[in-house]
Amino acid sequence: MKVLVVGAGAVGGYFGARLAEKGEDVTFLVREKRAHLLNEQGLQVKSIHGDYQHRAKIVLAGEKREPFDLILLSVKAYHLKNVMEELAPFAGNQTLIMPLLNGFAHLEMLQERFSEDRVIGGLCFIESTVDQNGAIVQTSPIHELVYGALNSEQAEAVEKLEALFAGSNAEIRKSDRILADMWHKYMFISGLSGVTTLFRSPIGPIRENEFGISVTQKLFYEIGSIMRAEGAPIADGIENIQLGKIHNMTHGMKSSMQRDMEKLTEVEADHLQGYLLKLAEKHKIEAQVLSMVYANLKIYEKNR
Numbered sequence: 001m002k003v004l005v006v007g008a009g010a011v012g013g014y015f016g017a018r019l020a021e022k023g024e025d026v027t028f029l030v031r032e033k034r035a036h037l038l039n040e041q042g043l044q045v046k047s048i049h050g051d052y053q054h055r056a057k058i059v060l061a062g063e064k065r066e067p068f069d070l071i072l073l074s075v076k077a078y079h080l081k082n083v084m085e086e087l088a089p090f091a092g093n094q095t096l097i098m099p100l101l102n103g104f105a106h107l108e109m110l111q112e113r114f115s116e117d118r119v120i121g122g123l124c125f126i127e128s129t130v131d132q133n134g135a136i137v138q139t140s141p142i143h144e145l146v147y148g149a150l151n152s153e154q155a156e157a158v159e160k161l162e163a164l165f166a167g168s169n170a171e172i173r174k175s176d177r178i179l180a181d182m183w184h185k186y187m188f189i190s191g192l193s194g195v196t197t198l199f200r201s202p203i204g205p206i207r208e209n210e211f212g213i214s215v216t217q218k219l220f221y222e223i224g225s226i227m228r229a230e231g232a233p234i235a236d237g238i239e240n241i242q243l244g245k246i247h248n249m250t251h252g253m254k255s256s257m258q259r260d261m262e263k264l265t266e267v268e269a270d271h272l273q274g275y276l277l278k279l280a281e282k283h284k285i286e287a288q289v290l291s292m293v294y295a296n297l298k299i300y301e302k303n304r
């Protein structure tokens with residue numbers, strides 16, 4: 001099976017390398033600067049699950065290739081519009097596109113551009129980043145990728161992916177309720193990235209402070225109300241389940257949005273919290289904490 005990973009960054013670089021390490025046929029769609037680096041020093045993964053370095057196969061936008069069987073999409077949401085056009089020539093009628101982005105709004109954009117048959121569900125849990133030398137650094141135990149069919153027509157094609165992922169050095173599993181999983185992850189990451197960027201702190205000190213934890217709880221409850229009003233298939237009590245995870249995370253756990261803020265790069269504020277606020281407005285739900293989180297991010301964007 002031929003796999004194209006779009007974006008050799010923290011997420012795509014990690015999972016793509018794990019598949020290549022297993023011997024799968026993996027190519028990375030990258031931009032000039034990244035291509036130069038990968039050609040010079042290869043794709044380097046430094047991970048608590050084992051380092052791996054290889055001469056990754058790469059392709060640039062506009063180059064000719066046969067369509068791929070699977071496209072793993074792992075760019076930031078603010079690059080998505082542009083990337084969809086660049087990856088289109090690599091996608092044939094049978095190509096499955098699996099987005100690993102945080103959030104939800106990208107799903108509709110992809111379905112509109114590539115049709116509902118081709119876009120399957122996906123998400124990941126991993127704490128990874130790209131260091132100053134371009135290496136992928138993965139620091140905490142979790143390296144999980146979850147995928148699944150979004151409709152019954154995709155089920156057979158999605159089944160076939162199990163052999164691709166089996167035996168790789170990452171926890172990769174198929175889910176029969178990927179849509180709910182994606183909303184749940186969306187809730188979790190909007191809450192976690194929201195408070196860690198608001199307080200500019202890893203999660204430990206936030207949850208130890210009575211006001212910090214109270215703001216965190218209010219944020220999760222607001223997000224839950226918005227998602228329910230939108231008819232998202234979220235589980236009863238999911239807010240408390242996600243808050244439980246917040247309590248169980250390592251003291252120093254940061255969100256990727258927080259790490260982006262520390263690097264003074266763009267953040268996915270519109271894609272995550274901004275999209276939720278639009279839904280809140282649509283359903284006339286008051287979301288004071290979410291508004292504050294979003295304001296903090298937009299002010300950061302303006303000042304950076």
Ligand SMILES: NC(=O)C1=CN([C@@H]2O[C@H](COP(=O)(O)OP(=O)(O)OC[C@H]3O[C@@H](n4cnc5c(N)ncnc54)[C@H](OP(=O)(O)O)[C@@H]3O)[C@@H](O)[C@H]2O)C=CC1
Pocket residue numbers: 006007008009010011012029030031032033034074075076077079082083086100101102124125126127128129130256268
């Ligand atoms: N990092 C993490 O821990 C986690 C991140 N996520 C989510 O995963 C998604 C990806 O994040 P992450 O991997 O951290 O982001 P990164 O910025 O590390 O990687 C994104 C990559 O996309 C590349 N890219 C952008 N535009 C193009 C293009 N036109 N053609 C080819 N490549 C392109 C960038 O390339 P270039 O080097 O040229 O800029 C970059 O290498 C986000 O939605 C994020 O929220 C989810 C779970 C955990």
Ligand SMILES: CC(C)(CO)C(=O)C(=O)O
Pocket residue numbers: 102124125126127128189192254255256257
């Ligand atoms: C919380 C985490 C690390 C889990 O994957 C994440 O998704 C992110 O920070 O973007």
